[in-house]
Amino acid sequence: MKIHQLTIGELLASVHSNMQGLTTEEANRRLLEFGSNIINKAKRETTASRFFKGFTHFFAIILWCGSAFAFLGEWMQPGGGMAMLGWAILGVIVINALFSFWQEFRAEQAISALEKLIPHQVKVLRDGKLTQLPSAALVPGDVISIEEGDNVPADCRLLEGFGVRVNNATLTGESVPLSRDASVSEQDDLKNSKNVLLAGTSVFAGQGKAVVFHTGMHTEFGKIAGLTQEIVPGLSPLQKEISRLSRVIAAIAVSMGLLLFLVGQLIGMSLLDDFVLALGIIVALVPEGLLPEVTLVLATCSQRMAKRNALIRHLPSVETLGCATVICTDKTGTLTQNKMSCKRMFLFDGFTEQADMRNPGQQRAAQMLSRISLGCNNVKNSMEENQERLLGDPMEIALVEFAQQSSASEPAAVRIDEVPFDSDRKRLSTIHRIEGRKILYTKGAAELLLPLCTRVCTAGSDQLFSDSQ
Numbered sequence: 001m002k003i004h005q006l007t008i009g010e011l012l013a014s015v016h017s018n019m020q021g022l023t024t025e026e027a028n029r030r031l032l033e034f035g036s037n038i039i040n041k042a043k044r045e046t047t048a049s050r051f052f053k054g055f056t057h058f059f060a061i062i063l064w065c066g067s068a069f070a071f072l073g074e075w076m077q078p079g080g081g082m083a084m085l086g087w088a089i090l091g092v093i094v095i096n097a098l099f100s101f102w103q104e105f106r107a108e109q110a111i112s113a114l115e116k117l118i119p120h121q122v123k124v125l126r127d128g129k130l131t132q133l134p135s136a137a138l139v140p141g142d143v144i145s146i147e148e149g150d151n152v153p154a155d156c157r158l159l160e161g162f163g164v165r166v167n168n169a170t171l172t173g174e175s176v177p178l179s180r181d182a183s184v185s186e187q188d189d190l191k192n193s194k195n196v197l198l199a200g201t202s203v204f205a206g207q208g209k210a211v212v213f214h215t216g217m218h219t220e221f222g223k224i225a226g227l228t229q230e231i232v233p234g235l236s237p238l239q240k241e242i243s244r245l246s247r248v249i250a251a252i253a254v255s256m257g258l259l260l261f262l263v264g265q266l267i268g269m270s271l272l273d274d275f276v277l278a279l280g281i282i283v284a285l286v287p288e289g290l291l292p293e294v295t296l297v298l299a300t301c302s303q304r305m306a307k308r309n310a311l312i313r314h315l316p317s318v319e320t321l322g323c324a325t326v327i328c329t330d331k332t333g334t335l336t337q338n339k340m341s342c343k344r345m346f347l348f349d350g351f352t353e354q355a356d357m358r359n360p361g362q363q364r365a366a367q368m369l370s371r372i373s374l375g376c377n378n379v380k381n382s383m384e385e386n387q388e389r390l391l392g393d394p395m396e397i398a399l400v401e402f403a404q405q406s407s408a409s410e411p412a413a414v415r416i417d418e419v420p421f422d423s424d425r426k427r428l429s430t431i432h433r434i435e436g437r438k439i440l441y442t443k444g445a446a447e448l449l450l451p452l453c454t455r456v457c458t459a460g461s462d463q464l465f466s467d468s469q
Contacts, residue, residue, distance in 0.1 A: 003157060003213050004185045004193035011157055015213055017141035019159065021125030030139035037138040037154055037215035039225050054097030059246045059290070063093050066286040073279045076272060085283060096292050099299065122153045125209075138215055147207035149380065149391060152197045154212045155219040158182040161208030163420030165393065170200045171220060177204045177393050179422065191220060204393050205378050206420060238319040242294070253285040340394040342402035345369060349458075365457045370403035375413050376430045376441035399443075413439070 003011060012018055022030070054060065070086030122135045123145040130145060135153040138144070144156065146164075158164065158180055165177040171191070178194075185193040197203075197210055200221035216222055257278040264274035298319065302312040312318055344351045347365045379392035379400050390397045416438070419429040427444020442449065455462040 004190050004196050015141040020128040021143035022141050036136040038136050051101050054100050063089050066283045069279045069283050073276050077276045096295050142212045148205050150203045152201045154199050155214035156197050156210035156212045158195045159209045164206035164208050165204045167202045167204050237323050238316045253282045257282040340398040342398045368457050372441045373399040373403035376443045
């Protein structure tokens with residue numbers, strides 16, 4: 001049996017745990033057995049290694065040889081101007097290497113944020129008591145407490161849940177919140193099971209308890225991270241072409257140098273003059289300006305793409321992207337912003353643009369809609385980088401932002417109770433006290449709400465709701 005298809009009793013028995021969690025002694029033993037709950041970082045090149053790589057690729061080696069030949073020619077025949085050429089070639093190598101390293105270093109710093117998706121602290125039951133521990137200390141069998149706003153620290157199975165909804169966008173790219181409960185799942189695929197919470201995802205609403213069954217690199221999140229670390233990057237089309245061109249140039253330069261040296265000997269030139277001439281020909285045939293020109297073009301393209309929020313990690317990738325004929329990508333967070341916004345509303349007489357919501361004919365219905373949007377939600381206010389931000393269900397955030405922009409001042413509504421959203425009711429109901437009266441606001445699936453409606457809010461008054469409306 002798969003872990004998401006077990007009953008709660010069978011589940012706890014399979015991970016050798018109970019509703020009170022593990023003892024500290026047992027947890028420490030399992031920590032030694034299973035390791036810390038962390039995502040192992042891929043072995044990366046050191047900063048020094050990446051820095052010196054700009055000085056050691058094939059074309060740079062050709063330039064190093066050209067500079068050495070120039071200095072050798074100056075030493076053999078002083079005053080010929082070869083030293084200036086040698087220093088110029090060295091300057092090209094150094095400037096190009098520094099520029100490429102800085103560009104890629106900035107991109108690397110912007111991309112290194114994978115570990116931030118895993119929370120640093122988690123509420124866990126140890127010795128029957130709820131305590132807060134580093135997420136790295138979690139082991140299979142631990143019972144954790146989760147609530148709205150938490151990030152899930154490991155793959156776990158719900159033991160009990162109240163209105164739990166999660167955002168699996170980090171794993172699936174789908175931004176629509178998914179309901180989760182503790183009942184046995186009939187799904188074959190664990191990732192789609194309604195009773196499983198996956199590491200790296202976040203809890204949009206509700207609260208509950210869950211038992212951990214996979215940690216660290218054994219989680220679905222860890223497996224994805226492991227796959228990305230196994231990829232061995234190859235040469236880009238541009239790098240392959242430059243490497244091929246470098247070999248052709250090197251072969252032509254050396255061949256021409258040797259040929260002219262032989263010709264010089266045949267016509268009776270002195271050995272020293274003939275050798276210096278051959279060196280000069282070899283150096284002259286090396287296109288010193290090719291490398292900085294290519295780097296400058298790629299950097300310019302990279303900056304243009306950065307202004308459009310496209311981050312280029314390695315400069316040659318710019319040209320590689322230009323060679324692509326078909327790009328297969330998930331839309332959420334890639335082609336879209338993973339954010340919802342309200343543009344039009346369907347009121348009693350049809351669709352209405354947000355800009356028209358303040359019109360006298362629409363104002364009554366618009367105010368009612370705004371009042372419900374502001375009251376019937378579980379959106380939380382938070383501060384991030386000294387700016388206020390709304391956290392919660394994307395649809396609820398869109399409705400709250402719409403209401404804040406569209407509605408006038410409303411009477412104070414004190415929330416006194418709620419009936420949480422669940423997969424059966426498919427609606428959220430909140431009870432408020434407004435000017436001494438208790439008012440219930442409800443929002444949810446239209447196919448379940450409309451049969452319950454008896455009246456419709458129009459411009460003048462509430463009218464009986466009929467099938468024709």
